Amino acid sequence: MYSDKVLDHFTNPRNVGEMTNADATGEFGSSHCGDTIKVFLKIENSLIQDIRFKTFGCAAAIASSSMMTEMVRGKTLEEALKLTNEMVAEALDGLPPEKMHCSCLAADGLHKAIKNYLDGNK
Amino acid sequence: MYSDKVLDHFTNPRNVGEMTNADATGEFGSSHCGDTIKVFLKIENSLIQDIRFKTFGCAAAIASSSMMTEMVRGKTLEEALKLTNEMVAEALDGLPPEKMHCSCLAADGLHKAIKNYLDGNK
């Protein structure tokens, strides 16, 4: 059902946890299934220096969260805002059709955190 | 499905055939399934001296016909008229429920032949 990459990121998720000194956080919950992500960002010079997440959800949600953190760490905020759910799913070698919505969580949670950061800095 | 007796009388029917010098004949057909018997009687002093039959029908009809001839040969007409389908079926160690009607053929054919004889003698 799940690709090896999904299973890898699920069993061994990267960048799990909280961040006490985060520059921004964002929480996003899927209305569809209740899955929820919380994203913590450490930002310097518009660069994502560090990122952490916590996710409540199925394997697809957890793996997408983990993959997302790997994809944007070290990227500029601008680049990070361009990350889409499809890109996350693709990086995981795909998700089962009925699980595609779980990948939304990751990109949406990230964007929420960045938006909170930009709103706060404005 | 069929008892050993039915199979015996079916594969090796007694008294099959026609009789050129019959004292009486009787034909009877089941309206239910088209099975038909023709009974030939040789009668002396109100005794069934000899009997023959021809039957078109399933195994139950053929076995009933054969058993019937064995049961009435040498009997008086009065006795023969008392023969019922149930007695024939019983003598065959029973018939499957859906085949019970096939035994009617035998007694009814016999009674028809006797009736023809009695009518002709009157």
Next chain:
Amino acid sequence: MKRIYLDNNATTAVRPEVLEGMLPFFSEAFGNPSSIHWAGSQVSPAIETARRQVAQLLNCHPAEIVFTACGSEGDNLALKGTADALGERGNHIITTAVEHPAVLDTCRYLEKRGIEVTYLPVDEEGLLDLDLLEKSITPRTILISVMWANNETGVIFPIREIGAIARRHKVRFFSDAVQAAGRLSVDVQEAQVDLLSLSGHKIGAPKGVGVLFIRKGNPLTPLIHGGHQEMRRRAGTHNVPGIVGFGIACQKALEELTSVPRRVESLRDRLQDGLLTLVPEVKVNGSLRHRLPNTLNLCFAGIEGEALLLHLNIAGIAASSGSACTSGDLGMSHVLEAMRVDPLLGQSSVRLSLGRNTAAEDIDRVLEVLPPIVQKLRDMSPFWQAGSCCGASGGY
């Protein structure tokens, strides 16, 4: 005594390759294919393999295959499912007088529920009048249901032509192909059928599994509501071993389609020619030109079919009269009746249906055993005199 099985239209033995393929799925890979754990994922690919194998035999997309429990379920699902789903659009079904009871009884039931059914007659060869079929279509017609080949006589219907008529009038077309599969090419694209039923046990798969092909875009109301199986078209835990076996049987049938039916046909023809030569007043039922390669339906004037069958059985030869499931019935088969066979003659009908296991010696033995049985029964028949039948029209 060697037993000879000439009742392959009633059911067939499970092929050894099929049984072998099924065996792991009873006690080892026993999971529910809907489960997400190892016990389920061990199993679900096997279902999809089987689906592809069936789809290949029918030349359709695997997603158009729904696994059922038997041919009868497929027939009921096609008819009731269409009547229910298209109830707003119409209430008229066209079928034939010679369908299997799974279609005819369902139609009779639907008639009680407000559906109008046209039962097309057949001619003396068992063939349909396609003009009449086309003329029977009304704006309220929602389904044409014509079997691919008849189970009793083996008569093959012109499914391609009927498919074209159905398309022209935009009416759904269902074909019961239970007897055709594995004996003819059953190509749902060529034939333009929208729904098509199969039964596993007629083609060397086990009893308890069937298939309904449902062309994309032809929604049906399920017969069995419940879980999400089969894309919500048929609920119930998958019969995994049965489905796996069905897949293998379809693959084998496809592989052998150019060889086995031809061999079977030549044996059938030898049997037919032999019997017609050895026994007087025999009638072959059903068109000689449009007939399954394995089926031979005969009337032996003057005798009764069941008596003949029982004698054959005592000699180790299994055959049947009409369809096995109506053997509780008395009287003539509805198929022969529709072909206007004389009622007395119709009672003498016997169906000999060959299979891939039928050997030339089997045929020789039948040719040796059957004629004297007919003679013996005729000798005790009041309808048979001096070599000719008084009651029956007879003759071939």
Next chain:
Amino acid sequence: MKRIYLDNNATTAVRPEVLEGMLPFFSEAFGNPSSIHWAGSQVSPAIETARRQVAQLLNCHPAEIVFTACGSEGDNLALKGTADALGERGNHIITTAVEHPAVLDTCRYLEKRGIEVTYLPVDEEGLLDLDLLEKSITPRTILISVMWANNETGVIFPIREIGAIARRHKVRFFSDAVQAAGRLSVDVQEAQVDLLSLSGHKIGAPKGVGVLFIRKGNPLTPLIHGGHQEMRRRAGTHNVPGIVGFGIACQKALEELTSVPRRVESLRDRLQDGLLTLVPEVKVNGSLRHRLPNTLNLCFAGIEGEALLLHLNIAGIAASSGSACTSGDLGMSHVLEAMRVDPLLGQSSVRLSLGRNTAAEDIDRVLEVLPPIVQKLRDMSPFWQAGSCCGASGGY
């Protein structure tokens, strides 16, 4: 890695005695039991033996047993068959909110066809209010449909009391006993049920066979019309090996009814006690007093059930959340929803269902493996902080 199967409510392995008993009926005794020749008469007694074996488990007359293809078919036949046959007398069905989808989906379909359905609520333990049930009966009520035991929580319903209510009001009573059979005594006389469904693959028989008990004097419209099989209550060639296997499985279940469920229950209780001790904030779903001996349904506050299941699966442990056939569904189970489980907590539910093959070591291994998985998932959950769950109501 040893694989541990704790999903016996989804399906069970075919028992070796069952498979052995079935094997001759695939390729050797392969006849159609409706046929009158040797190939049929080789087989038909085996069907009647199986019918007696099933009847013995249920304490009914063999003629009251109809073989189907699965539990779902039995459920559909009971509901649709009653609605159709008693349509003149009424149009109201009473059922519960926690039935299997095979009942619930069928009821929802029937609602579209003019049947009124009352879905009785359950309390937080998953139990029914029998007063409410009785009050729901109207002069138009034709059927009460209450499952014997729930597949997700294992909650057992008071079938005997419901049977008495149904009798008092002269309403037909159907019980889906798919999960109860083999785990409890299922006696249709004591319980006064009129219709009762079983599924083979839940009790060590193969997939593809089921049973509907139909008490004499309760005519139903068939779901599958066609041949004369099963006294015209279910058409289609008999699934002979499946039926034979079902019979043996019933016989074995009856033999073991006083031993196996008790042993399984003590293992289940050990598992439950262990998990409640080792893992904080765990909730057992369903009445502790009225529960199948093999079923344990738990909520682990703060985490999502599927993630837990997948980790268990990676460790070789097969379990499920809710019923396997709805694993395509997202969101909370309708059973937990009816029990008013908090929606977030409800997402963490897992069902561990033991079977006759479950060993004490299996339980030990689960107690070793499961708690750290829960901890790991809680550590990455935004709803779990410092040993307590912010979102869920929690607590056992």
